[in-house]
Amino acid sequence: MRLDKDTIIGWLREADEARLAELWREADRVRRERVGDDVHLRGLVEISNHCVRRCGYCGIRADNRKIARYRMTSDEIMGCVREAMVFGYGTVVLQSGEDHGLTRDWIADVVRRIKGETELAVTLSLGERSDEDLEVWRAAGTDRYLLRFETSDRELYGRIHPPLPGRGSDRFAILDRLGSLGYEVGSGVMVGIPGQTYESLARDIELFRSLDLDMIGVGPFIPHPETPLGSTEPSPALLSDEQVPNTEEMTYKVVALARLVCPGSNIPSTTALATLNKAHGRELGLMRGANVVMPNLTPPRYRASYEIYPAKACIDETARTCHICMHGRIASIGRRVGRGPGGRKHAKSPS
Numbered sequence: 001m002r003l004d005k006d007t008i009i010g011w012l013r014e015a016d017e018a019r020l021a022e023l024w025r026e027a028d029r030v031r032r033e034r035v036g037d038d039v040h041l042r043g044l045v046e047i048s049n050h051c052v053r054r055c056g057y058c059g060i061r062a063d064n065r066k067i068a069r070y071r072m073t074s075d076e077i078m079g080c081v082r083e084a085m086v087f088g089y090g091t092v093v094l095q096s097g098e099d100h101g102l103t104r105d106w107i108a109d110v111v112r113r114i115k116g117e118t119e120l121a122v123t124l125s126l127g128e129r130s131d132e133d134l135e136v137w138r139a140a141g142t143d144r145y146l147l148r149f150e151t152s153d154r155e156l157y158g159r160i161h162p163p164l165p166g167r168g169s170d171r172f173a174i175l176d177r178l179g180s181l182g183y184e185v186g187s188g189v190m191v192g193i194p195g196q197t198y199e200s201l202a203r204d205i206e207l208f209r210s211l212d213l214d215m216i217g218v219g220p221f222i223p224h225p226e227t228p229l230g231s232t233e234p235s236p237a238l239l240s241d242e243q244v245p246n247t248e249e250m251t252y253k254v255v256a257l258a259r260l261v262c263p264g265s266n267i268p269s270t271t272a273l274a275t276l277n278k279a280h281g282r283e284l285g286l287m288r289g290a291n292v293v294m295p296n297l298t299p300p301r302y303r304a305s306y307e308i309y310p311a312k313a314c315i316d317e318t319a320r321t322c323h324i325c326m327h328g329r330i331a332s333i334g335r336r337v338g339r340g341p342g343g344r345k346h347a348k349s350p351s
């Protein structure tokens with residue numbers, strides 16, 4: 001299905017339940033046909049919450065003095081990696097704030113250790129890093145990199161991502177660079193950022209297609225009280241009819257449309273979505289286009305400090321409880337757990 005921007009906007013604005021049921025059905029059909037019933041598990045390790053940036057929405061931004069900062073040791077990370085193996089996961093994702101204490105060589109060593117001791121695919125999600133860092137990490141064996149572009153509206157992007165002095169912030173250039181280095185590339189957006197219009201969200205979805213993303217992560221914007229965007233008041237800059245709501249339903253729409261524009265991509269049912277509906281959010285995401293979940297492996301003593309948004313799902317759980325919980329949820333909707341690294345199956349579209 002070739003969805004154009006107006007059709008995408010039409011779906012984003014759709015309120016009729018019966019019509020929406022068609023969207024869910026179509027996304028689920030395309031998901032089954034193109035990536036099958038396997039749900040791939042990526043074990044998430046939140047390796048550091050230090051961050052030099054001041055993103056307007058993010059709870060681990062540099063200015064938040066209310067959280068205890070931590071950086072895991074490589075032995076602690078390897079402990080989580082071994083758990084991922086025991087649990088049968090195919091991938092570990094190492095995520096952090098933009099932490100320059102995680103040096104190029106140190107990360108490269110950790111990646112080499114993981115690749116030397118396990119068969120796991122390694123995904124990094126460490127923010128906007130230099131070309132040289134990305135090159136060295138790829139050469140060390142990293143398979144994938146995640147960097148959401150958050151919004152394609154340049155004005156809005158600039159407003160919520162103050163750059164570091166003397167350095168621009170061009171995530172599209174980094175995504176391009178990652179692709180040429182041979183990474184599988186993941187990106188995505190938040191849904192319902194104050195100031196985000198239907199028009200710009202539809203453009204984001206079109207960009208998923210033109211960027212030919214291997215992975216697409218989308219979750220609702222959740223206000224964090226210790227951030228500039230933390231107030232729940234709607235943005236005064238936008239007419240309320242233009243503002244995309246940060247709701248569970250709107251997030252399912254974006255997940256479903258992402259599946260339709262990128263039928264072969266790996267799409268997670270995200271923790272932010274599960275945070276809005278702790279009972280069934282994960283499952284509904286998986287039933288409306290998603291085929292990946294990211295159970296959290298971060299040691300419990302660090303979890304609460306990786307509070308990018310409040311009331312995050314699984315914050316009080318252990319790796320084992322998340323593991324068991326995810327298996328139960330996947331089985332409850334008649335899907336099965338995928339084996340192996342679960343990389344992108346389909347050929348890249350010609351560019």
Ligand code: 5AD
Pocket residue numbers: 057058059147148150189190219220221222223224272308309
């Ligand atoms: N609400 C929802 N998602 C958030 N992220 C960061 N802060 C928030 C928030 N307040 C998302 C961003 C980032 C990813 C790791 O987490 O999209 O890319």
Ligand code: FES
Pocket residue numbers: 295296313314317321322323325326
């Ligand atoms: Fe963590 Fe359910 S996935 S408790």
